Amino acid sequence: MEISNATSNALSNAPAASEVPTPxxxxxxxxxxxxxxxxxxxxxxxxxxxxxxxxxxxxxxxxxxxxxxxxxxxxxxxxxxxxxxxxxxxxxxxxxxxxxxxxxxxxxxxxxxxxxxxxxxxxxxxxxxxxxxxxxxxxxxxxxxxxxxxxxxxxxxxxxxxxxxxxxxxxxxxxxxxxxxxxxxxxxxxxxxxxxxxxxxxxxxxxxxxxxxxxxxxxxxxxxxxxxxxxxxxxxxxxxxxxxxxxxxxxxxxxxxxxxxxxxxxxxxxxxHSTAADAHHxxxxxxxxxxxxxxxxxxxxxxxxxxxxxxxxxxxxxxxxxxxxxxxxxxxxxxxxxxxxxxxxxxxxxxxxxxxxxxxxxxxxxxxxxxxxxxxxxxxxxxxxxxxxxxxxxxxxxxxxxxxxxxxxxxxxxxxxxxSRDFKNSRPAFAKVPVVVSGVAAVSALGTETDAQIEALRNSARAIRPASRLKSERLAGLIDLPNPRKLDRRIDFSGMNSISSYAAIAAKRALDDASYAVGRGNSESVGIAMAVCRASSNEKHMEAVFGTPDRRGDIGCFSNVTANSTAGWVSKALEIKGANTTLTSGLNAGLQTVEYARALLRENRASACLAMAADEVYARQLKAYEKLGALWDFESPSDFRLRADSDFKTLLGEGAAALLLETEESARARNAKIYGEISAAASAMDIDEFASPNPASRGLMSAVEAALGEAKLVAADIDLVVWAPRGDSQDGKILSLLNGRFRNAAAVASTFNTGYVETSSALMTLAYALKCAEKKIPMWRQITGDVRIDRAPLPDDPKRILCAVSSHSGNSHAVIISR
The missing domain is CATH 3.40.47.10 (Thiolase/Chalcone synthase)
Structure with missing residues (x-):
């Protein structure tokens, strides 16, 4: 990759490898x-x-x-x-x-x-x-x-x-x-x-x-x-x-x-510094x-x-x-x-x-x-x-x-x-200890049990149908969750909106998958790094403000419209009181939570951390996308496939995904299964025009190159690429990698089965892929519409997995997991 002058100048100021700076x-x-x-x-x-x-x-x-x-x-x-x-x-x-x-x-x-x-x-x-x-x-x-x-x-x-x-x-x-x-x-x-x-x-x-x-x-x-x-x-x-x-x-x-x-x-x-959760209200x-x-x-x-x-x-x-x-x-x-x-x-x-x-x-x-x-x-x-x-x-x-x-x-x-500048204190050095994934879970239109969703993927199921719940004929990947208490009676879903219910289920199932019990003895040392694209619908509150002469607002809705409300609900439901943050960096920001959670663990700010993402599709959002011409108007779910030369459009889905991260030492001490080590995590931004869909791949290339460099790998070392296509021109960025440097690697996605889950799709697909790899079962057959991708042999035991994403919001992320 060609390095810009600005990048070269910045790197020239970096300390030499032999110079190990003190804390x-x-x-x-x-x-x-x-x-x-x-x-x-x-x-x-x-x-x-x-x-x-x-x-x-x-x-x-x-x-x-x-x-x-x-x-x-x-x-x-x-x-x-x-x-x-x-x-x-x-x-x-x-x-x-x-x-x-x-x-x-x-x-x-x-x-x-x-x-x-x-x-x-x-x-x-x-x-x-x-x-x-x-x-x-x-x-x-x-x-x-x-x-x-x-x-x-x-x-x-x-x-x-x-x-x-x-x-x-x-x-x-x-x-x-x-x-x-x-x-x-x-x-x-x-x-x-x-x-x-x-x-x-x-x-x-x-x-x-x-x-x-x-x-x-x-x-x-x-x-x-x-x-x-x-x-x-x-x-x-x-x-x-x-x-x-x-x-x-x-x-x-x-x-x-x-x-x-x-x-x-x-x-x-x-x-x-410190962050923590009340887990209260x-x-x-x-x-x-x-x-x-x-x-x-x-x-x-x-x-x-x-x-x-x-x-x-x-x-x-x-x-x-x-x-x-x-x-x-x-x-x-x-x-x-x-x-x-x-x-x-x-x-x-x-x-x-x-x-x-x-x-x-x-x-x-x-x-x-x-x-x-x-x-x-x-x-x-x-x-x-x-x-x-x-x-x-x-x-x-x-x-x-x-x-x-x-x-x-x-x-x-x-x-x-x-x-002050000259204040003296003593802190330990930053320890870059290995961080591993010990639990995975996803909730999508395919279901709430991760294994069952993988089976549905392997059967090429498409959980995409008319959004009748939202009084729309538009196709979407919506979740049917009539009574979440039936899924897990240990979770108090009282007052939760849909996005928080999805997230709470995913979080609990990731913890269960890792056999990690949260209780009084460790609740303050378990963290949550949550990503959302947007919060729950603010429609009721906005209508009460702009649709009434007294601008009275809506109390119940107002309390849930902050972006961090989902992380708050999860912490309350599962009594997780440790480090807590919410990232809203853009579409696919769920992958950035892996980077954030790894940093928490490396600094000993948590003993375990849930890297999470959650999305909800609501009526106003669907209408707004429709007004802006950003939704595909398909008659059949099978029409939703790769269209890299098309307009800026997609087909929405909803759900949540969670990975439980721990230090390798912690996971091995409790004999936990290990899905893989986070070998690298990197992010980058594109600087195209603000209102443009950012079709260039510079930011993505920068993130991928940085991840490969940190993991000390080359493209040929990657066995599997996990991605989150939208079904439009944005996909050209990843396709250029799959058809170029990573042409020998297989690729998996779940978007065309579940709809494009804006913040969560990449993390969701990574959870599916890690589960398949851990069980040593073949990945699911792809239904992208691209013959090369769909017919490519899929590994059942990939050793190096690259998850890479980029979006119109300018953010690109890359994570490498080694097994």
Whole structure:
């Protein structure tokens, strides 16, 4: 493969093979900051506001909040996207969250003087609502203003994976990209991932950040659940209630050795982080504060610190009665006898959703470097149950590290520890121990039992039929799941939506397949890495916002529309309380969860981790695809096959897949069966035009080459290629590999049997293939319509399996499993 100049330059900065860096040299140094917030659009403006004790909360001007109990909103003011984006970019990217993200990202890079290029750099993004303003356009058009534009570009901007694609294009970055969506803890978890990537030694620079823009349907949802305040927020004090905000912030993070070598200014270092699950409730925190406590404790332990060594806690401090009370219990338990100062910068900026974590950490970092702790504004008397050391007045203090934590819907918790440049601590080196697959499971239109699905595949079954459940004649691979309790009475499915039910079944069956029991003794050490393309349908909530004069919202629907709700339901159903994240990097992102889970295990953040993906097809989605001309209108399921020279169309399916990953040492210690070792995992992005379907294969080739290089293999070593065709021109990318470098390898897919399950198809097919290989039974006959693929001999004992995928959303992934 030809390496670009940018890649060559980045690689030339890598340490020589003989130079083994120490853990201290691989610390994650923060060398650049870009911020767009209610306090200002530069670090200098934000610091001045903090020192003056001025907030950015006022009566809303962008959104009509007259129907809600509060008209307050912490809006970004004075932001000029034209100062940071070209005219053609402004025409393409109309959603305010994308505009803020791109401008903040560029500011962070400019501030650091670093370049984001090549495979030794990565992009880590976060959001809660993503392009919700663009998504609202469809409902505005339907209910309020038929002239509102809603086309392919606006639809694409409404997707969670819009930001990775937009950022890759605007930043001209074709390397690994991760999109984390754990709702309001997302950007804190993203910073943690940046630390992991840097400390692995595989990356020299990571651009990490988050963005969210105020949207009326989001405000309506919080108004519906009655947690907003008509007055300015007073965390841990009175009155109770939150204000909503918006903004974006990005950090350039580099390994310390590289930053020092190039003379970069260093704001501080990320020295510890943690994520954990409450396993309690879709929206309410565990009232004991147990999940928050475990998250703070693990982050401090990761940094090698005790509570007495932490100079300040930047609390989540959302202002709501339940959240503040639970968090205060957690802080008191964490601090013990030590009175660690606590502040909440939400009193300045409101709750900025998925961007809130990095915005608050930026405020605290700037304050630490200036020698003060910003007070919690409007704190008077402690609210009952909130007896902690809240800083209520400006406090000059020299401190060298702080902990910043955030807690979200679905019980997704995250915390980071940030220290000054010269702070000394001791952490173990990153251990690249072997990680293996010990359990597999899939749920699809073919059924809920993995072995039965494989038998159906071997009989060339097609579980594709008219979508009558959705009142549509369009063909789709839908799951008939009338009563999930009959499948497993040990799982509480109460309140679960379809996508979460599919995921819970797949997760439980992967654990059972591995003979891995989760209980009180190990629940905190089992993790979940979930991928979704989109959350469950928000139609009921949106119709209650745009179809009613009082914009009342729908409480039941609102609590399930966050992307991380599925991981939350799974953790609650199976009582899994360990590391927990949700990736929304794009179609086929299920494969990226394998990469993420392996990193967790290598850093000893979990003893086992479920790498998962889940998808649900719902009526509104089907109608939207139909309006955009993105669905095949076939009369027979057999018409669904490879059409690599065709338009951008597919035939949708739904389901879930799960692989249980463990370290090889752990699996062998309990005599578990081993499906194979994760020899390599890699990602890359394409940088084609935003609204184009990304037909080029550069990103895919980059990911595959990186995986082969890590596994120390060549193409001829691969016995089997697992892929996830869509049935359109996107498939040309993989076909070029199958007809070229991997022409001697067999290929298997299940899409034409189940429908294209957007996030899960690749992981699902990999589960089927691993199960066949473990049982040493022949793979299923292919029905792609390509004679060479369909007639090729299929191995029953492949030793090297490459799973490779690429999509119109620009993301490409490759995983190699060795047996």
């Amino acid at each position: 201290a040299q691989l610390e994650a140094a923060i060398t650049g900051i870009g911020i767009i917030s209610p306090l200002g659009c530069s670090a200098e403006e934000v610091l001045c506001a903090l020192k003056r004790g001025e907030d950015g909360i006022a009566e809303a001007s962008k959104i009509d909040m007259s129907k809600f109990s509060s008209r307050l909103l912490a809006e970004v003011r004075g932001f000029n996207p034209a100062a940071g984006m070209a005219e053609n970019e402004l025409r393409t990217f109309t959603d305010p969250f994308i505009r803020m993200a791109i401008c903040a990202a560029r500011a962070a890079l400019e501030d650091s003087g670093a370049k984001l290029a090549g495979r030794r750099a990565a992009l880590v993004l976060a959001s809660c609502n993503a392009g919700l303003n663009s998504g609202e356009a469809e409902y505005v058009k339907e209910y309020e203003n038929p002239s509102v534009r809603f086309d392919w570009s606006v639809c694409l901007q409404s997707e969670y994976y819009a930001l990775p694609k937009a950022a890759a294009k605007c930043l001209n970055f074709d390397g690994p990209c991760y999109m984390i969506n754990t709702a309001c803890s997302g950007s804190t978890a993203a910073i943690g991932l940046a630390q992991t990537l840097i400390e692995s030694g595989d990356f020299d620079a990571v651009l990490v950040g988050g963005a969210d823009a105020a949207a009326i349907s989001n405000c309506a949802g919080f108004n519906a659940i009655r947690v907003v305040s008509a007055e300015k927020i007073a965390p841990f004090s009175l009155p109770a209630g939150m204000n909503i905000g918006e903004g974006a912030a990005f950090w350039t993070v580099e390994n310390l050795r590289r930053a020092l070598a190039r003379g970069a200014k260093i704001y501080g270092k990320v020295i510890g 879709p929206t309410q925190p565990d009232p004991r504060g147990d999940g928050a406590f475990r998250t703070m404790r693990a982050a401090a332990q990761d940094a090698g610190l005790s509570p007495s060594q932490i100079g300040c806690i930047n609390a989540h401090g959302s202002g709501t009665a339940a959240n503040d009370r639970a968090e205060a219990k957690a802080i008191a338990r964490f601090c013990g006898e030590f009175k660690v100062p606590v502040t909440s910068t939400k009193s300045y900026m409101g709750h900025c959703m998925g961007a809130t974590g990095i915005l608050e950490a930026t405020c605290q970092l700037l304050s630490m470097n200036d020698g003060f702790i910003p007070p919690t504004l409007r704190y008077t008397l402690p609210r009952p149950g909130c007896d902690i050391s809240v800083v209520s007045k400006p406090e000059r203090k020299n401190y060298s590290c702080f902990l910043s934590a955030n807690y979200a819907f679905a019980g997704s918790n995250a915390a980071i520890v940030v220290a």
